Amino acid sequence: MIAPLRRIRRRVRAADDDAAWPAHVPPLLRRIYAARGIVNPGLAQPRLDRLLPPDAMTGIADAAILLADAIAGGRRILVVGDFDCDGATACAVAVRGLRMLGARDVAHAVPNRMVHGYGLSPGLVEELAALEPDLLVTVDHGIACHQGVAAAKARGWRVLVTDHHLPGERLPPADVIVDPNLAGDGFPSKALAGVGVIFYVLLALRGVLRGRGAFAGPGPDLAALLDLVAVGTVADLVPLDANNRALVAAGLRRLRAGRGCPGLSALIEVAGRHAARLTAADIGYALAPRLNAAGRLEDMAIGIECLLCDEPARARELARLLDGINAERRGVQQTMLDEAEAAIAGRVRIASGAGAAPALCLFDPDWHPGVIGLVASKLKERLHRPVVAFAPAEPGSAVLRGSARSIPGFHIRDALAAVDAAEPGLIERFGGHAMAAGLSLEAARFPAFERAFCAHAAGTLDPALLQALIDSDGELQPGEFDRFHAEALRDGGPWGQGFPEPLFDGEFSLLECRPFGQRHLRLRLRADGRGAPLDAIQFGGAEAGEPAPRMRLAYRLVPDDYRGGDAIQLVVEHREPA
Structure with a gap:
């Protein structure tokens, strides 16, 4: 195994005692928030009422009018997604959201990685001509698809590009472009994923339709789409700034309450996760890979069909199919990774x-x-x-x-x-x-x-x-190795890119070591020679050799849901001799 030298760096920062933290937030969690620059309790877990309004995003008002006119005119809207998880969820959000807002003729398509390559290409446009769209909407791509957009425009189609990738020196010839990373765009958060951009476009569209009297009341509740927004945002590894955390947290609440779309519910089931305890890490390590596998080895149309399916039995069939494709992907990936390591060794x-x-x-x-x-x-x-x-x-x-x-x-x-x-x-x-x-x-x-x-x-x-650095939140005290703190850490997120999950370090004595699987270790430890024995697991730990009798570990504290009760577990991310 080729590996770099790693150094543990502590990012401990005391919490502001003057902040009005709710009583249920323990001092440990307050300290972790402070280390991430959060001193205002309202920013620790922002709610939807703190969501940034869409008005400042360049082009979003024009995009809403373009869509509203297409809906009013009964025109065919074609949503073109991308073949990763962000693109698939963005496509599903666009199709579901447009239909919720009154669009009667919405179709969708996605390029096949092996056939079309990335994004809206001229070849894909030629195939899409059979669908006879009036308005083509790209999601999670388009900002670099100059030739594809030009080919669509040459056919007389209107084109709306929604993307979050960085633009080049020139923009494609679309009718409207919405991308928070456009030069001069005033939207405060540049971290939206593609699925977040199209969700914001739908918010603006609902506002236009309200102004035109399209609804008897306030209109459809677009929060019903946030389960998909959460999955795409976490999967794309965009920074979880306050705005993205509000979106992801709201989506997680829907999934935990069992109100996710049938496709996501089926994926949670086939991945062996519990919806009521779902975390952003579960999205990143269990749901996203199964969706992404379709676009990598097969056709992301399967993944999008799963996300758009409203029939639970069919959704479970599709989820099982995605699970099988993902198992194949893991085998291909391991073979390629072994070959790559041999090549560079x-x-x-x-x-x-x-x-x-x-x-x-x-x-x-x-x-x-x-x-x-x-x-x-x-x-x-x-x-x-x-x-x-x-x-x-x-x-x-x-x-x-x-x-x-x-x-x-x-x-x-x-x-x-x-x-x-x-x-x-x-x-x-x-x-x-x-x-x-x-x-x-x-x-x-x-x-x-x-x-x-x-x-x-x-x-x-x-x-x-x-120099590979491992950022640690410091040591845990003996009284913090318990279920209460493990659950507080789990539920204190959502954690992710730019808002990392809490990680601790300390010295431990090795009491027992058992291998499991082909590459993993189960450990029995004692913290710094004191306290009760602790169960730990290190995925891939066997590749790092035999553990030393005394070790310095970087680890996460998590509830051990497999054993239940008051059981906890340390998930070891790094170990070195003490």
Whole structure:
């Protein structure tokens, strides 16, 4: 196993005693909020009444009018999604929301990764012509689809682009574009996922329709869509700022109350999770991978059908199908990851840190283009370096598709833009944001791209950023190793990107160690030589060798729902000899 040196860094900050915290929030949770810059109790778990209004988003008023006119005219609206979880949930939100708001003719489509490639391409537009749309709405893509938008406009269609990815120097020729990352956009939160953008467009549309007297009362309750918004937002790893936390928390409340759409309820069931205790981590590790697997290996149309299905029995059938595809995806991913590690083992000195390559580019002609993003992500986590992984766009293709993943402090889309500017024509197309991006190029140009990208990383990446840091919330006191605090931590979120789940560190004595599965460890520990024995689990822990008799651990404290009662468990994220 190639692994970087890791260092635990504490981010402990005392809570403000003057803040009017509710009595049920324990001091431990107040301290954790303070470490994340939250000193106002209202911002710790923001509610929907604190949601930012849509008015400041560029183009959103025009988008609402465009949609309202299409609904009034009985025109056919075609929603075109993307083949990841954010794109699938955004498509489902758009279709469900437009129908709730009175649209009578709404269709949807999604590109097939292997056939069409990313986004709205001219080839996809040609296929969509059979649906005879009047208005085409992109969700979670479109800002970089210049040729596809132009092809749609050439057919006489109106085009509304809704996206959250960073725009390039020029914009596509759409009728209206809504993207909070447009230059000059005044919307305070730039962290919305694609599903959040289309949800905001629907909020603005409802406002226009109210003004036109379309409803007898206030109109449909669009909060019914927040289960989907929560899943797409968490899955896309956008920062959970206060606005996104309000959206995700509201969606989680619906799912926990059993009021999620049948497709999500079925996915929760097939993943072996309990809806009443669902967390953002469950979305990220259980629901999102099953939806994403369809777009990676098969066709995301299956995932979107599951999210749009209102018949529970059929939703369960689709969820089981997605579960099977995800199992296949795990096997393909592990094979590719093993091959990638074997390929780099001889040319990267990561363990010592000395002479290590600042970035990596990998390509294998037998890799699957739908899984390279996961391989890049796993390698980025293990090596703590920016990684770009490539595969043929389809078997035998002369075009490669690449997925790039980065570390904090190295903006991966800007890095691709710099390479593109330095060597025009080297990259065919690219897009993305700070931590993740995608690109395509000719296979013959891979060596040139590798040299240019790694040279850019070497010249701009601060070596200090290559030190993998584990941010800890400090030590837990003996009286905090209990179910009360474990549940308070679980329910104190939603936790996620930019608002990390609480992680603690401390020294422990090893009482017992048992392997389970092929790569995992169950541990019995005692905290710093005192207190009652504690159960712990380390996923993938067997790959790090035998645990030392005394260890320093970075861990999460969670309720042990398998044993129930007052049982708790430590989930070990990192261990080193004490």
